Amino acid sequence: MSPEPQPVRDLLIGVDVGTYSSKGVLVTLDGQIVRQHVIPHGISMPRHGHVEQDADGVWWADTAAIIRELLREPGAADRVAGVACSAIGPTLLPLDTQGRPLRPGILYGVDTRAHAQIGALNDEIGADVILAHSGMALTSQAIGPKIRWLREQEPGVWAQAATLISAGSYLTFRLTGQHVMDHHTGAHFMPLYDPRTRAWTDEFAVPVLGSAPLTCLPRLAWSDELAGHVTAQAAAQTGLREGTPVAVGTVDALAEGLSVGVSRPGDLMIMYGSSTFFILVQEAPTPDPRVWSVGGAFAGQVNLAAGMGTTGSLTRWFADEFAREHDTGAAYEELFTQAAALNPGADGLIMLPYFSGERTPINDPHARGVVAGLTLSHRREHLFRAALEAVGYGIRHNIEAFRDLGADVRRVVAVGGGTRGGTWLQIVSDISGEAQEVPAVTVGASFGDAFLAGLAAGVLDRADLDRWVQPGAHVTPDPALAPAYDRLYGLYRDLYTQTRATVHALGAPT
Template sequence: MSAETGRDLLIGVDVGTYSSKGVLVDLSGAIRRQHTVPHGIDMPHHGHVEQDADLVWWADVQAILRELLSEPGTAGRVAGVACSAIGPTLLPLDGAGTPLRPGILYGIDTRAQAQIEALEAEIGADAIFAHSHMALTSQAIGPKMRWLREHEPEVWTRTAMLTTASSYLTFRLTGEHVIDHHTGAHTMPLYDPRTRSWTDRYAAAVLGDRRLDVLPRLAWSDEVAGHVTAQAAAETGLREGTPVAVGTVDALAEGLSVGALQPGDLMVMYGSSTFFILVQDAPTPDPRVWSVGGAFPGQVNLAAGMGTTGSLTRWFVDEFAQEHETAAAYDTLFAGAAALAPGADGLLLLPYFSGERTPINDPRARGVIAGLTLSHTREHLFRAALEGVGYGVRHNLEAFRDLGADIRRVVAVGGGTRGHTWLQIVSDICGLAQEVPQVTVGASYGDAFLAGLAAGVLERDDLNTWVRPGERVEPNGALKPEYDRLYSLYRELYTQTRDTVHALGGVG
């Protein structure tokens, strides 16, 4: 499709767990400019993981947009903008749209376990699954809404809108309160996947006497949410009236960024956590994983997510490689891990350092390192961490296959794809090939494509020219017997230590 005269650029911005990134691209998908802003997370209590919506999310977006638009005349050439962010998150706003507390993050925040159990007792776990096509887990927003109502009644009383991170960014840009269907599906049990709409069937159990109008309007990710307001233009440098797409969570935007569009395409996102999105012809609901809508009308996704993967390697670098700058530390550790044989000389690690999401859905799980001796080094531990994540990936993919999901192609994206070591370990453990496109900028690149669709300057088929083939990582078949043995031990290690780590966490 042809762009409006002079509107030949697109912007995508993604707010992640530990950093935010933005890209300025032309209509062919060529990156003209990019900018990254690092940030952190807050953990005020055990199991609570938060970020400030204005000081982190919106401040990052402002800084990124001003950098991308710093060259004179750029703003007038931007045809559209889209944002994605970590999710599903929960953020209460007052009537003026001002955040009332920090945002409560996605499944790594496990504060609402008691509310999950209460909802299951009141409604029935089977009834919730039948209604939502998903079981309640730490990924669900509904129990966190109930937690907010029960634990912070003064905030709840002042709440006029309940939103999520990507929706808040769109709200700041446009003044429109809107959420995409993929994220909306996680607002369970308030979302009906059959009608693609909010439902008050179980609303009282979550919202008390509040009405569903506190929730955002539902829409698809490639629709126009609204247009940049005069205030947002002044705060960001964007042109007033620029179209803004509805946007989505970071993982779905990551999938678009690497061309995961056809049924059977599986995106594996190696980020702070590892996320999986499989495009399907028809839903295959299962309590272990998540059945949600896709980016476009009628699209179905099977999704899953681990809790601690890239954040585990970051923790390792911060705690055990302080003598190096961060980039050099990663290079040193990956090189050392690559030089070791599979199995890290008898070490096995469970990467459940913030509980675990799919497929075990155990917020009380904890990290375990088994097999330590005085001969093990830092590099042995690091390789064990990389392999532990690989076993977790295999566990999720086996859950997909158990329920009959068809995986035809695996495309990898995210910071963990840099270099070869980790990808090779995962391919060897799982016995599958992974494709890594030439451009692996990530979610912000997918956001830019959504911006082009919303603005009417791109069509979906244009993604075939945006995403260009790159590396293909093939599994080493000779390692299969050893990794099969170690994977079996990995599965046993969780079941054998589960009660112990639950007790250590003080939950009995």
């Protein structure tokens, strides 16, 4: 009697939950996209500095709905070799003993609620000690201060908390029943993570966790490792086959970097999303308080990371508030067309893009947006051009910080919604002096997740990334604009230092 033929597992699924939308892709083993699906969503800002999302109503509901849509063809689930998820991060989500969320997830560095806890931890442990231990300073991106905020400000929630995880980890838990977190995300749970041993440490646990044990944190693993398999419950909710392998996954930015082939030392990804995120692959860490030293996707890999707080969300706010006569797509088309026709410098305007505070390299949660140089001759498009250039100055500031600390930037790859049309990319290249590559296919983090799924399932190896990512556009700076933008960049840097005390006072409680 001949054995039954084995089913063909020739598809992979990647799902990414972002700040304003979730996206999934169904991909073949050679990187060809079979199907995509996107679900938009919002964020909650219950008070200034607090930015949250619902773990079940947004993160898991989106993920389950996207997977069901990707698998709508009969028999598709049986062909899936693996699945992986990424999400906004690092975030903080407390779960009870049954794995149920106790409150909305507290988002990454755009949530600045824990500034008092940052000060307290720096005082109690020592800012220099934390930098030496973690390889980076405490900022709004760090989860340790947010854990302490939760313990101090919401004692009722804290008393019920059994597990503390991040958004991507929650999706993996809902799929597999396993609590596991990737090293890149874990590094941001500072000072509870030791980058030398790549393990949780209790050395500074008491100031953060109080009497809670380190066992409230999930198991650590690399992004391409196997987290577990789809449970019967998850299979019923998503349409996946029970037992499908699930990768550990990671944050959206790291998955986005993989999606465009950023995997070798010297590769720098600039992700143009709601915020702008930077990931530089390194051969050795270069700790510095201005930026973040974290683990990479693969075992032993090191990344230097950075992030601006308000970039794509700034342009979205601008379109929503000042181009209300159009829907968002038409508003963007008109605004970008008008901005592209203006001279560099927006006819004498400079903007600071710190509309939600700022992360790297100034790490100032109290920073605010500023517009300087307004006259009665300026129009809406001048302000929009100034917003695009403000992001360009911020990107230059971060790249300069990388190079100041000795990091080697050899190749810049751009990805994200802000790359569409080319206007913004050209402005950034002209301001920074950096050429940028844009691969032919820039699906986003979900494409990188699908690749991680293939690695975890054992149907791909890392060398396959080269055939998944195809070359595309190449944006080069205009050297004739360098003198003008060098001058304007200097004024941009001065504007922050000269207005810092004023905007801090304006934002202070009255």
